[in-house]
Amino acid sequence: xxxxxxxxxxxxxxxxxxxxxxxxxxxxxxxxxxxxxxxxxxxxxxxxxxxxxxx
Numbered sequence: 001x002x003x004x005x006x007x008x009x010x011x012x013x014x015x016x017x018x019x020x021x022x023x024x025x026x027x028x029x030x031x032x033x034x035x036x037x038x039x040x041x042x043x044x045x046x047x048x049x050x051x052x053x054x055x
Contacts, residue, residue: 003008
C-alpha cells in the first residue's frame with residue numbers, strides 16, 4: 001500500500017463571503033466538514049504509476 005504525501009480537500013471557496021452570495025451561508029460547517037472527510041478509495045498500482053510518470 002502507498003501512503004499519500006498530500007491530502008486534498010474538496011472545499012475550495014467554501015467560506016462565509018462566497019456562500020452568502022448564494023444565500024447558503026448557514027451550510028458552511030456541513031460543507032467544509034464533508035470536504036475534509038478522509039477519502040477511502042485506493043488507486044490501483046497501474047493507475048498510480050501512470051499518474052506519477054506524467055509528473
